Amino acid sequence: MANKGTEIQIGDGSLHIGDRVVYPNQGICRITGVEVKQIAGRDWEVVTLSREEDGATVMVPRAKVMGIGLRKVASVAAIDDMFDQLAAPGDDPQLDWKVRHRENADRMTGGGLQGTLDVLKGLHALSRVRPLPQKERELYDSARHLLVGEIAAAMNLPLHVAEDNLDYALWPPPGMKRKGKPLQPAALVPAASSVGAARPAARAGDDEMEDEMDFGDVVDVEGGGEPKVAKVADAEESDIADPDETKDLVRQRAMRVTAEEEEPEALDELAADALEATHEDVAAQPSAKLHAPPGTTRPQAKRGAAPPPPPRAAPPAGAEPKRTEAAPPGGDGIARSVAAKVLEVAAKVLAQPKPPRKAPARPAPAKAKAAPARKVAKPAAKPKPAAKPKPAAKKAAAKKPAKKPAAKKPARKGKR
């Protein structure tokens, strides 16, 4: 049941049977009639269209003709005006993809010729800045396909000529003019990512950019051009080097360590114990046989008297006392108690009112290493007054916590 009369009005009354129309989803079509089709038990009045590309038949419910953006092919004057707009320099592309997507979708369906032109021009401008995503590349192709078909239909030109003319406006060849006005010849544009392009720099304000790159604190560059992280690190260093802060840290550590110890001992006694524990030739002799693995003592006895052991050098500066199987069982505990005592004494010294001498901001590393060596070598070389090791111990104690709590931010935050 077909009605082929040309008097039938379709849509808002501007479309008639036989008209060439633009169907945004299909391309250029020709209205062939209005029919009533029975679909799912209902009678539907449909407008039948013939697609010009391949002659395929498209049916659209008559009530939805305007909703899908069906419109007549533009006039020659409108196409000419469109070329003026194409040849004119465009605005900056919309960089927010959400806004762009919404606007382009509206323009394609309901924007008519102007809407399609805006989509093409906007995406063309964007393509010169950065490669288009797949969906937008498809949209760009659809807009181009519609415009080429419409130009060819309106001006009765071959499709290829229509496309070439469209691109004479978008990529003007040298010497191209529009209404006597010379156009700027096309320049080389950056290659797209699909063939291996570099990422363009101009992506400010794009949401994807923020997702791809985690700036965090690392590239938060402030006015002076110095990364924030570097400044924070510098600030941490200067905080730690602050003498008051160092005193606090030493005091806290000393309090923590002494709380574990029950019987505080004199520093000199502890130092002597530590020396014994370190010099195994004397302190570890009696227990060597007890802890030696089976079979190591007997051959020695067979061979006769063992040569006297060579004199051992003092352990390297700052090195931990050597722990061997021959060490006395209490050696480890003594070393710990020595360290605790050193810290305690250092805290006491620091707590006392001092002369106005200012502590050095950052002790020299050479001194820090030399201090333990002197402490260990002292009793062996020459007995010194008991008050003498205190400054060395104090220095060692003052330096030791200064390195370790560097990573402990809570300690710093609790600064009083």
Added chain:
Amino acid sequence: MIRLVTLGEFPSEVLGHVARRLHAAYGMGCEIEGQAELPEAALADDQETYEAPKLLEEIDDDTQLYADDKIVYLTSAPLTAPEGPMGKGPMTGFPQFGGGRAVVTSHGLGGKGELPLDVGLAKRAAHHVGHLWDLHHCFDPRCAMHPEWSPGFTQYPEVALCLYDREKSERKIKLGQS
């Protein structure tokens, strides 16, 4: 299958190069069919150039086409096409958009600022064969579908399609009857 027909003399190595590049770009067989004569009826008023749409209509060629076969005519003569709203522009070939035949000219190749004959002809042929597969111009300068007068076309002599155009042409080729 893409079939090459020459409308004039071309070195065999140039034809071989064009055939290889077309085969690589579209993944289709490409063979050299032979030679035909330029139709005198397609001569323009200036008697020097040929009207490309008319040339495709008037050409006397007995090459057999099967289903979706494409024929590319290669000539060294200058071509013209109907003038559009932007006036006359450079003309390197003329395809029947979405159809089966295209004519490509080597006119201007090998000159100053232009690609060599074999490379330029292969790229132009690939461009117009793309139009036969309904491909539109591409903004990517490295793609063979980039406008042929644009600087990118000569800047990147490789005959390659961008990802989008390659997929689109592959879809069309797969849906083809042959």
